[in-house]
Amino acid sequence: MIKTLIFDFGDVFINLDKEGAMNHALSIFKLETFTEEMIAVNSLYEQGLVSTEEFLEFYLGNFPELIEEDILYAWNCILKDFPKHRLEFIKNLAKENKFKLILLSNTNTLHIDSIKNDVSFYEEFKNCFDAFYLSHEIQLRKPNADIYQFVLEENQLTPESCLFIDDTEENTLAAAKLGIHTWHINPKTEDITNLFTIKKDLF
Structure with missing residues (x-):
């Protein structure tokens, strides 16, 4: 579950x-x-x-x-728009309080500073999560196994109780090796807001 x-x-x-x-x-x-x-x-x-x-x-x-x-x-210039419907999706998940919500991102100071300047609701978004891990802050990086072990241990999680969503297959394969359920999302054809339809077999 x-x-x-x-x-x-x-x-x-x-x-x-x-x-x-x-x-x-x-x-x-x-x-x-x-x-x-x-x-x-x-x-x-x-x-x-x-x-x-x-x-x-x-x-x-x-x-x-x-x-x-x-x-x-x-x-x-890699950074583009942050669609508001995705903010509403994570806000609703946080409000429902059915799942522990964690963000795990490979990023860096320049990108986060740019996002903070351009995305007016960044702090609102961040506050939806129970834990918010940025690679440059924790000095760990996907797809290295130690970053997933860190998240599991820090939050006292079992791999089989977690679903990890990432657009990079290398990252989801590494997580799957540890027993974590994964969704290798295709950003061109899929949207995170369809999570419970696409991965309904897990819920």
Whole structure:
């Protein structure tokens, strides 16, 4: 029986433009693919293991023809709108109080600061959750098993009582290995508000 719902943030609640942001970044960096060093720095930044200042210094040092505003736009342009009906969905779930609600997101200071500026109801959204875990704050990152173990232990949960929803298959596969029920949501064809229809076999 599902007692806890664990949600990703991007492309579950707030819409993302991953492809557009990637294409824009590769264009301004004049690259065909991200280098291994760039991928590593991005990952460290998501885990809060390098500061925003160090993150920006890395990119400005490697791409001296760019200015800080170029880097900030390239990094944040992935963030799109947060449909209000999804806020109402999580508010109703919180009000019903049938499930423990947890948010578990790979993110970073720049993205969260941008969301706080652009999404007027961010705090209202955050307050719907019993626990709100951002990778850069807890220094753990999906799909590493330790982040899921952390959530289970911190909240005294059993894997079989949890449903984890994420748009990245790598993340849901990692959670499933621990016995957590999962929904690999497709943001192009599915919406979180249809959770209880699509996953009705679990409820």
